[in-house]
Amino acid sequence: MQRTRYRPRRSRPAQRLPGGTAYPGGVLAAPLTSAEIEGIRARFPILRREVNGHPLVYLDSAATAQKPDSVIDAESDFLRTSNAAVNRGAHSLAGEATEAYEDARGAIARFLGVDDDEIVFTSHATEALNLVAYSLGTASIGASSPGRGAGSHPGAAPFALREGDEIVVTELEHHANLIPWQELAARTGATLRYIPALDHGGLDPEAAARIIGERTRVLAVTHVSNVTGGVTPLDRLVPLARAVGALVVLDACQSAPHLPLRPRELDVDIAVFSGHKLYGPTGIGVLYGRAELLDALPPFLYGGSMITTVTMERAEYLPAPHRFEPGTPRLSQAVGLAAAIRFVEEVGMERIAATEHVLAARLLDGLARVPGVRILGADNPAPRVALASIVVDGVHAHDAGQVLDDRGIAARVGHHCAQPLHRRFGVSASLRLSAGIHTTEDELDRAIDAVAGIRPFFGLGEGAGA
Ligand SMILES: Cc1ncc(COP(=O)(O)O)c(C=O)c1O
Numbered sequence: 001m002q003r004t005r006y007r008p009r010r011s012r013p014a015q016r017l018p019g020g021t022a023y024p025g026g027v028l029a030a031p032l033t034s035a036e037i038e039g040i041r042a043r044f045p046i047l048r049r050e051v052n053g054h055p056l057v058y059l060d061s062a063a064t065a066q067k068p069d070s071v072i073d074a075e076s077d078f079l080r081t082s083n084a085a086v087n088r089g090a091h092s093l094a095g096e097a098t099e100a101y102e103d104a105r106g107a108i109a110r111f112l113g114v115d116d117d118e119i120v121f122t123s124h125a126t127e128a129l130n131l132v133a134y135s136l137g138t139a140s141i142g143a144s145s146p147g148r149g150a151g152s153h154p155g156a157a158p159f160a161l162r163e164g165d166e167i168v169v170t171e172l173e174h175h176a177n178l179i180p181w182q183e184l185a186a187r188t189g190a191t192l193r194y195i196p197a198l199d200h201g202g203l204d205p206e207a208a209a210r211i212i213g214e215r216t217r218v219l220a221v222t223h224v225s226n227v228t229g230g231v232t233p234l235d236r237l238v239p240l241a242r243a244v245g246a247l248v249v250l251d252a253c254q255s256a257p258h259l260p261l262r263p264r265e266l267d268v269d270i271a272v273f274s275g276h277k278l279y280g281p282t283g284i285g286v287l288y289g290r291a292e293l294l295d296a297l298p299p300f301l302y303g304g305s306m307i308t309t310v311t312m313e314r315a316e317y318l319p320a321p322h323r324f325e326p327g328t329p330r331l332s333q334a335v336g337l338a339a340a341i342r343f344v345e346e347v348g349m350e351r352i353a354a355t356e357h358v359l360a361a362r363l364l365d366g367l368a369r370v371p372g373v374r375i376l377g378a379d380n381p382a383p384r385v386a387l388a389s390i391v392v393d394g395v396h397a398h399d400a401g402q403v404l405d406d407r408g409i410a411a412r413v414g415h416h417c418a419q420p421l422h423r424r425f426g427v428s429a430s431l432r433l434s435a436g437i438h439t440t441e442d443e444l445d446r447a448i449d450a451v452a453g454i455r456p457f458f459g460l461g462e463g464a465g466a
Contacts, residue, residue, distance in 0.1 A: 029350035031358050034440070040347065041438045043068040054408025057443045062226055062254060062387050062434035063412050065279045067340075074339035075281055075332045085328055087305055101331055104338035105321070111341045112271070112288055113262045120287040120294070120321040121334055125253045126176040128272035128287035129220075131300040131324060132249055133180035136161060136218070138298040140188040153298040159217075159247065163189035166215040168246075171197040171424055172225045172232070175417040177251040181220055190217065195237075197424045201228040201377030205236035212240040218247045223255035223271075227418045227430070228377030229360065229387030231255070238267050247293070253277055257436070258356050258385040260349040263288050275333065279437070280340035284333035287324070294320030301326050344437070352437055359386035359435050359444060366448035367433075372455045376425050386435035389416070390451065394460045397429035403457050404431070407450045 032040070041047050046066050049056055058066055078100060084093035086101045102116070109116045122128040139156035161167070167181050171194050185192040195208045212219060219241040224231050234250075241248045249270040252261055256273035263271040270293070275284040289297075299306060299317055303326035308316045317323040344352060363386055367375050372393035392400045401413035412432040415422045422428060433447055455461050 029348060029354050031355040032347070032351055036347075037355075037438065037440055040068075041440075043070065043343075044438050045069055045072070047438060051408040051410070052406055057407075057409040057446055059433040059435060059439070059443070059447055060410045060412050061257070061436035061439075062277070062416075062432065064276045064282065065257060065436050066438070067279055067281070067336075068343050070343050071280055071336050071339045075336035078332045078335040083331065086331060097331060100335050101329065104334040107338040107341050108286055111261075111345065113264060114288055115291060117319070117321055118288055118291050118294065120289065120324040121329055122272075122285040122287050122324075123283055123330065124276070124285040125251065125272045125274040126285070128285045129176050129249070129251065130180045131287060132270055132272075132289075132297075133184040134300050135297040136247075137184050137187045143188070153296075155296040156298055159293075159297065161188040161190040161217050164215060165190040165217045166193050166213075167191070167218045167220065168193050168195065168212055168216050168241075169220050170195040170203055170222065170232075171420050172201070172203065172222055172227070173220070173418070173420070174222065174226050174251065174253070175419070176253075177220055177222060177249075178420070181218070184218075191215075195221075197421060198380075200379040200381075201225065201421065201425065202230055202380040202382050203232060203237070205233055205240075208237050209240055212237075212244065212246065214244055216241065216244050216246040218249060220249040220251070222251040222253075223261075224252075224258070224385055224387075225377070225418075225421070226254045226387070226416055227389050227421050227432070228380055229254075229384040229434075230377055230380045230382040231259070231384060233382065234266055234268075242267065254385065254387070257344070257352075259353045269293050275337040275340065278337070278340050279343060280337035281333040284330045284337050286337075289320065291320065294324070299323045299326070303327050305329075347437060355437075356386045356435065357383075359439060359441065360384050360388075362441055363388050363433060363435070363444050363448070366444065367451060370448065370452045372461060373451060376422075376427070376430055386439065387432065388434075389430040389432040391425075391427050391430050392451070392454050395454055395458055397431045399458070400431045400451075400454045403454045404447065404450050407446070409447050409450055411447070 044066050082096045084097040086098040105119050106116050109119050136159055140160040143160035143162040167185055167190050169181055182192055193211050195203055195211050198204050238248055248268040250268040252271045252273045257278045269290050271288040273286050276282040306318055306323050306326040367373055374391045376389045397413040401411055404411050414429050
């Protein structure tokens with residue numbers, strides 16, 4: 001049976017730098033000055049504290065970012081003055097709360113350059129990715145039987161998967177952008193394939209061209225690796241998926257805080273990120289979806305606030321985004337996330353990206369000079385954000401992290417929810433240093449100095465600054 005291929009209605013020409021990272025105007029702005037970074041630091045209360053007798057150096061922003069006072073205040077002001085259940089109440093507070101919630105949606109839509117009704121609030125990126133995979137699974141019910149459509153959601157038929165179809169991911173993915181696709185493949189009979197990582201942790205567009213083909217229905221890919229910080233060459237990958245009518249799902253968790261993010265310019269159908277990595281609260285994530293896609297896809301969770309009519313037998317659903325937001329939504333979190341968006345917009349995403357560019361070079365150069373330290377993906381020529389995962393020869397990542405913690409430096413240890421990529425690098429764990437908007441070059445130097453002290457601390461050879 002001939003199948004309808006998905007062709008998105010809107011496809012705007014992108015203006016891109018190498019790597020597919022869209023920078024408005026195609027140019028990087030000037031990096032932040034030291035005085036500007038000091039001004040930014042003053043807005044993060046947590047940076048005033050000490051850890052283990054040292055001023056805190058927070059280099060775990062890739063796991064979760066610290067919060068500026070404007071975010072903390074926005075959330076607590078909402079709770080103090082405007083808290084009420086949205087959409088339902090006739091009273092003034094309910095109206096104010098609804099307005100604040102929808103204003104937050106609008107702020108995020110403008111940040112991404114998309115329409116308000118293309119923004120769905122979720123709990124985090126993990127839920128957003130599960131939402132998409134689950135909804136595609138529902139769209140696929142019955143699709144393998146001849147003559148049957150997309151279960152009880154006929155509008156979703158073009159997105160149904162069945163045996164013989166392929167879902168393509170990459171070896172770089174965080175588990176959140178891998179396991180939901182494994183499960184979708186298991187539920188639909190589709191096959192999960194992946195674009196292998198190269199030795200340097202990048203992706204080979206030619207390998208991608210061999211894997212993405214007529215059978216591909218979904219390409220799910222990370223924008224920035226949470227292990228190497230490398231930017232995915234979307235400008236090479238997305239056209240391959242477009243050519244075969246596959247959906248493109250972008251995990252923008254590690255790009256949204258660091259680079260301008262324009263899903264339409266990148267020509268992706270779905271883009272997700274977590275509020276807490278973008279200086280916003282925990283408990284809130286964002287799913288951008290093309291309007292025609294969101295309106296066609298079946299809901300993920302079912303209940304109140306997402307329906308037009310309910311009888312004892314059936315229900316009819318509201319259009320997106322409300323069909324995907326059943327129950328009482330995350331209100332103060334949405335308001336806090338909007339404050340975080342205003343905060344990064346005040347600084348300017350182009351300037352943040354330019355500053356990270358400088359920090360990334362300093363971090364990599366400094367770590368590369370430390371004997372006995374291997375940087376995962378060091379040779380990847382792709383642009384990168386200021387994040388590096390390292391393996392210290394002869395020292396377990398957890399022990400290495402402990403040495404840094406003793407000096408007040410917060411870093412991440414483990415597999416960072418990316419076991420396949422660690423396996424590809426031949427290691428089980430690494431120590432990750434990841435910068436934020438408040439990170440100074442001095443802090444990076446302190447961290448590099450501390451890394452140089454790790455092997456000598458365990459009696460393993462020389463290291464500068466030990
Ligand atoms: C690349 C990437 N994707 C997805 C996630 C999942 O984010 P969350 O735990 O906020 O849902 C993370 C978090 O570390 C990540 O780095």
